[in-house]
Amino acid sequence: MPANLFLIQHFHDLRLHEGRNIGVAVEDPDGRIHLRLGGLDAAGDVDTRWLRRFNLARGYYLQWRDFLERSANANDWEAVIRFQTSKPSNIIARKVGVNLSETHNWARFTDSYFAEMVDSSISERESFSDRVRRFLESAPIRFEEKVKLPGRWDNFGDTLDLEFPFGYSNRSELKVIAPIPLRHSSVYSFKASIDAVHRVNRHAVFVAVTSFDESDLDSERVETMLQPLEAGAFPINIEQENAQNTLLDVLGAA
Known part of the structure; x- marks a missing residue:
């Protein structure tokens, strides 16, 4: 079965079509959610320079961090989709494709996906x-x-x-x-x-x-x-x- 790939983006202006990539999520074939968010240190706090780069307010981003992590830990990514469907937001999780590769280490796959998508030039x-x-x-x-x-x-x-x-x-x-x-x-x-x-x-x-x-x-x-x-x-x-x-x-x- 394929894994579902999500790209988490921040839209500083909702009228513009191009968001800034700030994280990724992968729903593996067993329904587990693997989440990676940018700008977080080992303790889960955010880098203020990173926030300025993406025009993000600290409190706003931390609220989203908590919500996304709760949804991922509960393997309930549909909660994220339902929320953004009912209420427009500057942070959007988009399903951008599927991965058909076979792997037994989805955490490592998510790390690689994050590095490729979020750490772009x-x-x-x-x-x-x-x-x-x-x-x-x-x-x-x-x-x-x-x-x-x-x-x-x-x-x-x-x-x-x-x-x-x-x-x-x-x-x-x-x-x-x-x-x-x-x-x-x-x-x-x-x-x-x-x-x-x-x-x-x-x-x-x-x-x-x-x-x-x-x-x-x-x-x-x-x-x-x-x-x-x-x-x-x-x-x-x-x-x-x-x-x-x-x-x-x-x-x-x-």
Whole structure:
């Protein structure tokens, strides 16, 4: 049986689509919950510098820490899902996928998952966004920045305006363009945002501008990262010589 993977994110502004990764949870095949939260020392207290980095108030985060730990210790993750469905919050636990690997040490798996998802490089994402902006500036199109589309995080939640980095309007249709490095945190955060918009408009078009060596196309890592993107967007490899032409074709701007 697969394990369910959850990403715990903090949204400083609920109107924006991209949360900051602050923790993970794994529901193993036996229903046990393995939780890892950022910024906590061995005694369970928080690092004030870490709180400032994520724009989190100490008391607010500690309340969430206690709630999440109680739910995890009781193996009742549904309590978290029920709560966030009934009451919008700046901290959200998203189910972002499943793990089909066989392991007898889910605690170690959760540690690795946490390190990959939460300890990602913010500067790397920002530099890739700048590169994609230059790529768009060199294309014969007029793109917009900080575009918004309505979306719902779940079927019963409120409809919110979700913000995306770039967009292109063609025939009154806004198509989203987003820089997505091939990292779990970036890919699954973007996929969750795509799903949220598709709950409101299943015809919305998304372009994921990413980067990988074509020789790695058959590698397990690249294939695993591309699958969720291909399920809801048009991935474009910025490293390809014809990347700009591919972009124009997808946007209908050729």
